[in-house]
Amino acid sequence: MIPGYFPQHVIARKRDGHALTRDEIAAFVRGATDGSWADYQLSAMLMAVFLRGMDTAETAMLTDAMMRSGIVADLAGINLPKADKHSTGGVGDKVSLHLAPMVAACGVAVPMISGRGLGHTGGTLDKLESIPGFRVNLTLAEYRAQLEKIGLALIGQTAELAPADKKLYALRDVTGTVESIPLICASILSKKLAEGIDVLVLDVKFGRGAFMPEKARARELAQALVSVATAMGKPTRAVLTAMDQPLGRTVGNALEVAESIECLKGNGPADTMEVTYALGEQMLLLAKVSATKEAARKQLEVTIANGSALAKFRDLIAAQGGDARVADDSARLPQAKLRFALAAPQAGQVRDVDALGVALASLRLGAGRAKAEDKIDHAVGVSALVKIGERVEAGSPLCVIHASDEATLAEAKAILGKAIAVDEATATAADLIDEVIG
Numbered sequence: 001m002i003p004g005y006f007p008q009h010v011i012a013r014k015r016d017g018h019a020l021t022r023d024e025i026a027a028f029v030r031g032a033t034d035g036s037w038a039d040y041q042l043s044a045m046l047m048a049v050f051l052r053g054m055d056t057a058e059t060a061m062l063t064d065a066m067m068r069s070g071i072v073a074d075l076a077g078i079n080l081p082k083a084d085k086h087s088t089g090g091v092g093d094k095v096s097l098h099l100a101p102m103v104a105a106c107g108v109a110v111p112m113i114s115g116r117g118l119g120h121t122g123g124t125l126d127k128l129e130s131i132p133g134f135r136v137n138l139t140l141a142e143y144r145a146q147l148e149k150i151g152l153a154l155i156g157q158t159a160e161l162a163p164a165d166k167k168l169y170a171l172r173d174v175t176g177t178v179e180s181i182p183l184i185c186a187s188i189l190s191k192k193l194a195e196g197i198d199v200l201v202l203d204v205k206f207g208r209g210a211f212m213p214e215k216a217r218a219r220e221l222a223q224a225l226v227s228v229a230t231a232m233g234k235p236t237r238a239v240l241t242a243m244d245q246p247l248g249r250t251v252g253n254a255l256e257v258a259e260s261i262e263c264l265k266g267n268g269p270a271d272t273m274e275v276t277y278a279l280g281e282q283m284l285l286l287a288k289v290s291a292t293k294e295a296a297r298k299q300l301e302v303t304i305a306n307g308s309a310l311a312k313f314r315d316l317i318a319a320q321g322g323d324a325r326v327a328d329d330s331a332r333l334p335q336a337k338l339r340f341a342l343a344a345p346q347a348g349q350v351r352d353v354d355a356l357g358v359a360l361a362s363l364r365l366g367a368g369r370a371k372a373e374d375k376i377d378h379a380v381g382v383s384a385l386v387k388i389g390e391r392v393e394a395g396s397p398l399c400v401i402h403a404s405d406e407a408t409l410a411e412a413k414a415i416l417g418k419a420i421a422v423d424e425a426t427a428t429a430a431d432l433i434d435e436v437i438g
């Protein structure tokens, strides 16, 4: 505990609506890290912040204290600009898997520390672990060495990075204090800025399948993330993107890896590539590798056309112990026992593909976790998904379900039958890229 800063006094100051000082915030974060504040005091403080909020300066101080609660990776020895991308999470969002090698192939180091999927959103680490042998648990020394060697590392959160967030997030989860913009900002940014990056691009999603479904709230979160990261000296932009239907045509770990490989080969679905280019352009602009958005787009396209992004992906897999042959042969990824093509009940246009419904079907198949300790099945999920606005004939496939047994297949069929709607009305999907903030 920091002498002179009793938990009850700091809590009462926030409860009464005051802006906290740097020392008061440091006392709270120290209390979370060394256990000197009891869980009930930390929880009371989280609720006070939830109800009273924090201004940009306080949120930046909270982020800084949480970032410094552990090791901040020192990548100063790496002579390349260092950029990362973070998504607030969606359904079928496999963009990091192919965007990171594309950006790295443009001469930008991409130090990416990602999370696992929980609830309806997938996690980059789970997707990567569907590649046989792929290790996500590198030490910070291995992470640094790999970045020096190939300019790219995709790893999991280590115990040394932002430990205060681990403690506080677990308490938020059980005290109704997750949906607080200053707490979300500090949680996301403390981990991202501990990676040792120079610049950051955020994909903040809104819509039914998003962590923050309401567009106005998602925009508020994006603005807060950009203001706080910028106040901390890290040039940051956020791209606000729609998440009403899944991104791309696959949902499920190995299936999404296979789709990302197709993206790297130039065969990616239009919506996935639209988000990929929008984020990649901002990464190259902030990293000062491109002078204009058009030049950035061209550079990214070249990495696909000349195979350098796919080569970078092979390097990444090999460096982290995985079977790099999957980059040329997706059949080496785990395959589900059962495949079932779900037929359209009538001819017409696809009016809806509810991201949340597809995510729920995938969860039932075993592709995700309801609780953090649940095991996942990398092979299962949904592929060949139709998109809103596409024409289908009666009996033509709406998607292919990949299942490990008949019981979960039956459940997934029922859920997907309701999530995908076909009728005679003309339907168009909302614009995918809403706004770039920052």
Ligand code: URA
Pocket (backbone or CB within 6 Å): 169, 178, 183, 184, 185, 187, 188
């Ligand atoms: N993701 C995080 O890492 N933290 C939050 O608070 C919310 C989403």
